[in-house]
Amino acid sequence: MNDTPRQRTLVLTGASRGIGHATVKRFSAEGWRVLTCSRQPFDARCPWPGGAESHIQIDLADPSDTIRAIDEIREKLDGRLDALVNNAGVSPKAEDGGRLNTINTDLRTWGQVFHVNFFAPVVLARGLQAELTGAKGAIVNVTSIAGARVHPFAGAAYATSKAALAALTREMAHDYGPMGVRVNAIAPGEVETSILSPGTDRIVDTLPLRRLGQPAEVADVIYFLCSSQSSYVTGTEIEVNAGQHV
Numbered sequence: 001m002n003d004t005p006r007q008r009t010l011v012l013t014g015a016s017r018g019i020g021h022a023t024v025k026r027f028s029a030e031g032w033r034v035l036t037c038s039r040q041p042f043d044a045r046c047p048w049p050g051g052a053e054s055h056i057q058i059d060l061a062d063p064s065d066t067i068r069a070i071d072e073i074r075e076k077l078d079g080r081l082d083a084l085v086n087n088a089g090v091s092p093k094a095e096d097g098g099r100l101n102t103i104n105t106d107l108r109t110w111g112q113v114f115h116v117n118f119f120a121p122v123v124l125a126r127g128l129q130a131e132l133t134g135a136k137g138a139i140v141n142v143t144s145i146a147g148a149r150v151h152p153f154a155g156a157a158y159a160t161s162k163a164a165l166a167a168l169t170r171e172m173a174h175d176y177g178p179m180g181v182r183v184n185a186i187a188p189g190e191v192e193t194s195i196l197s198p199g200t201d202r203i204v205d206t207l208p209l210r211r212l213g214q215p216a217e218v219a220d221v222i223y224f225l226c227s228s229q230s231s232y233v234t235g236t237e238i239e240v241n242a243g244q245h246v
């Protein structure tokens with residue numbers, strides 16, 4: 001009898017930088033196999049094992065490329081998927097670095113933001129439904145504090161896409177729950193990655209904990225929501241923001 005525990009598998013979008021990068025490291029350290037997805041080819045500097053074979057190059061702003069990638073991902077699975085983390089996100093700025101609001105956001109840009117931040121999670125979760133069900137897996141959608149309040153730097157397209165993703169999390173928890181699949185969200189505040197804008201330090205000065213978050217601190221919460229420690233948790237959105245929402 002083989003009593004070696006099966007290696008668990010995560011599909012993670014936006015793995016190349018920031019919170020995604022920290023998430024690969026956290027899950028790999030726990031013994032998970034991580035299938036990484038981003039627009040760039042695999043970067044040989046990434047230190048985790050099996051990196052190149054476990055990487056899927058995919059442009060989530062392109063709906064047909066996202067649908068195409070489903071088959072590529074499924075071929076890399078053994079019929080079971082323990083977790084899907086929809087982490088990739090874009091937050092476009094005006095050419096001068098200013099905030100794009102509901103009046104000056106070009107509709108094409110608005111649509112692209114929705115493809116990456118909102119529709120890609122729908123397409124991936126649907127496409128991998130059989131595998132997620134097979135493992136009684138978990139889905140984590142990465143939303144944002146900007147989905148719940150006007151943010152000084154994050155634009156209107158970004159904010160509305162994250163609000164929609166939070167609503168989607170609730171809807172998906174309802175629909176996937178009967179299959180044994182849990183669906184939750186995490187909403188970061190100000191985390192030290194390339195997505196931050198100049199001036200973030202002024203926000204940080206007002207936070208109860210008075211400091212920026214580190215990507216590894218967000219990865220810890222994502223890991224919790226994919227682990228058996230949260231086996232009775234679904235349909236919730238956890239704020240990971242030093243108390244920015246209070």
Ligand SMILES: NC(=O)c1ccc[n+]([C@@H]2O[C@H](COP(=O)([O-])OP(=O)(O)OC[C@H]3O[C@@H](n4cnc5c(N)ncnc54)[C@H](OP(=O)(O)O)[C@@H]3O)[C@@H](O)[C@H]2O)c1
Pocket residue numbers: 013014015016017018019020037038039040058059060061062086087088089090091116142143144145187188189190191192193194195196
């Ligand atoms: N940092 C924060 O303070 C903060 C706060 C609230 C919410 N969040 C959310 O947290 C998530 C991660 O953010 P981050 O700060 O780590 O961002 P980041 O450093 O800018 O990384 C974004 C990731 O998304 C990927 N990505 C972007 N466009 C893509 C596309 N069209 N197709 C495929 N992948 C794409 C990027 O990969 P490539 O460029 O290599 O393709 C990259 O891996 C995002 O959903 C963001 O909205 C972050």
